[in-house]
Amino acid sequence: MGIFDFFTQEIAIDLGTANTLIIHNDKVVVDEPSIVAVDRATNKVIAVGKQAQKMHGKTHENIKTIRPLKDGVIADFHAAEHMIRGMIKMINQSNKLFQPSLKMVICIPSGITEVEKRAVRDSAEHAGAKEVYLIHEPMAAAIGIGIDVEEPMGNMIIDIGGGTSEIAVIALGGIVCDKSIRVAGDEFTSDIEDYMRRQHNILIGERTAEIIKIEVGAAMIELENPPEEYAVHGRDLMTGIPKEITVSHVEIAHALDKSISKIEEAILSALEMTPPELSADIYKTGIYLAGGGSMLRGLDKRISMKTKLPVHVADDPLRAVARGTGIALKNADRYQFLIK
Structure with a gap:
């Protein structure tokens, strides 16, 4: 490793609405929820990723949690920049002396506007990137799955x-x-929240709805090996007292059907x-x-x-896009479809 390699760090970022993954040297080095916690008084970022996720839905008035991305695009510029910066810091834990210059490949949704592209690029540059390439998500997913995207197939x-x-x-x-x-996933989560409120008169938070989706979520009623029923805790709308109910995959399949x-x-x-x-x-x-x-x-x-x-x-569907972004980063000179 030459001295100049040490100064330039190449990273691939899958900047997602729900999770952000960073790949460095072919390894996933950061895999965190896309969320930041901010002190309202000073506007300082208190926590990023998993630490901020723990606070989500449980904060008092001095702290707010922000998900900087909505529908795949940056909705809060300030928070997005701090989130990217905080996650890059997680890689450079050992090296506190100087910040290496960064070359990044970031994946973006294919239906994104020029303004939204600009926001991703600006956030990355503010977070310390010297060179930024963008890649469309389906393309990154295809490469990550192992498809030869340059074939006429x-x-x-x-x-x-x-x-x-x-x-x-x-x-x-x-x-x-x-x-x-x-x-997509967020819509499924809010469908589950609505269903619980309408059907069971119980109020649940976003995190609980997310867990229900993981534990008993289903797209159809007839499953080969259905999951066991899951106990849900929330607030009873009639009495205001916390209560427990159990839900099955059949109910969740109904709740998600429209989406x-x-x-x-x-x-x-x-x-x-x-x-x-x-x-x-x-x-x-x-x-x-x-x-x-x-x-x-x-x-x-x-x-x-x-x-x-x-x-x-795909084999590891959660990481397919990140893997593909990492491969594109290594072949940045070869792949014509990277947007500089």
Whole structure:
């Protein structure tokens, strides 16, 4: 390792609505929730990532928790910059003397506007990046799954993240047609909150709804090995007293049905836009699912039934995009689709 390598640090960032992952030297070095806690009086950032997540929904008036990204794009510029900076600091724990200059590849949703792109770039530059490259999420997911994106073969990738679901058909190192909808993991979580309030008269927080989604979340009622019922604690709307109820995957499948239908519609409309030669390829290769949302029980089966196509879930769906961003970083000079 030469002295100049020491001064330049190359990192790949999967800047997600729900989680942010940073890859350095081919390893995931940071995997934290995308959230910061701020002191209202001084506007100073108190905690980032997991520490801030613990405070979410439990703060008093001097502290507020902010999720800087909404629907896959930066909603709070100040908080986003501090979050990126705080997470980069987690890598450089041992080296307190000087800050190396950073070269970053950051992935962004495919349906993002120029203004939103600018916000990502500015946040990265304020956090210390000297060189910033951007890559579209479906492209990063495809590379992370292990697809050769530069081949003249069509592949359909669906990346269901926290804020957005990205559906793209990729061939020859480019996105041929894409559809980005703002229905994804966060929407599922709020569906569960609404369902609990309407159906069981119980008020639950975002974190509890998220846990229910992980424990008993399902996209369809008939599952091969259904999860056990889960005990939920929240506040009774009638009495105001905390209480417990149990929910099953059947109820959650009902609660999520509308949102999943929206994703299915978007998939069908992306398939309609696909040129016929690529449609022929997709018939053979099927559809690839990545992102945390693709871990919802039975979702692959449901999409497969709807499209009559084989559906493959990526090996480690949560990290597929981050892995792909890391590979793109190593081949930054070779890949033409990186946006400088």
